[in-house]
Amino acid sequence: MDALLYILAVLSLGLAALYTGVTLVNLLVFRAPPAKVGSARHPVSILIPARDEVSNIEAALTAALAQKDAQIEVVVCDDGSTDGTDSVVSRIAANDPRVRLIRGVELPPGWNGKQHACHQLALAARHPRLLFVDADVRLQPDAVVRMSGYLDAHNLSLVSGFPHQITRTLPEIIAIPQILVLLLGYLPFPMARMSNALGFAAGCGQLMLVERTAYEESGGHEAFRNRMHDGLNLPRNVRKTGGRTDILDATPLAKVRMYDNWADIWQGFTKNATEGMATPSALPVWTVLLGGGHILPFLVLALAWLSGASAAAQFALLAIMFVFAARILLAWKVRQHPVSVLLHPVGVGVTLWIQWSALRSARKGQRAVWRGRTYDVG
Known part of the structure; x- marks a missing residue:
């Protein structure tokens, strides 16, 4: 028993050290664009x-229209709303010529709803740079000029960022921060910036700026019209056609409250899980990385303490210290709720639960449901 605990403790320490090392390196290079970059060189x-989105759209437009030092237009695609979203946009557009409303056509077979709406928006856009923003995102007044400046400074075709994630309820506090735990803990940013390999492509569909030429050359949203995960697919396709992509720290540039209840968290994370972690080949690896590095140390520590295996207990405790050191620094960097750090192992467990449930549902032929529409997954 002591020998087994010792082996598990060493394994957990190695996996925890891997996560901590990658996170610390990434935090050094994961930065927001400079606050003072002058005016944006290109209209957006x-x-x-x-x-x-009647509860969101006015605040989203108000924030978008408050952009400083940037020539902008704001185009909204009303994608079959029944709650008066279009009326709010029309009222604002009547008083500000920078706002336009387009009414989405009926969703064609084989299309994802968001991808189809974004496709129509790109066709309607008049400027050489396209900033795709979800309706629940609130841009800061310097978001456009700073993102555009970052694109220029690093010679990129596409840049995206995760806005500051507002979390208020316990399910949000537990689940939402895991997005950046995974990104910063397991995607080596220096390598992703040096290599244009597709495996390093990643992004956030909530906030994504792309050159129109690169967007069109990659096939735009039409190229993955039947897919759910725009944050992965658009950067990957831009890289395929030779464009360079990156992710920046958008914490000071925008904020968003993704979901405010457990049902939406479950549906939101499940709908595109099979395009990321929840595949038969990838999920077992992720389970070892996450379960072994973030949950196993606590189990080993408890068992070692009960059995008096002091060496195993020391290794497990060191693994826990590594993980929490990285989580504290990440939470400070992107302003995550401190309770998310305390409940970090629970968050990892919830993440794996969602992913395995999504994979099992996909294998059974069940369909994802989002915004009143159903989609095939897997």
């Missing part, structure tokens, strides 16, 4: 897909 079309 801010493109907002909206389906039943």
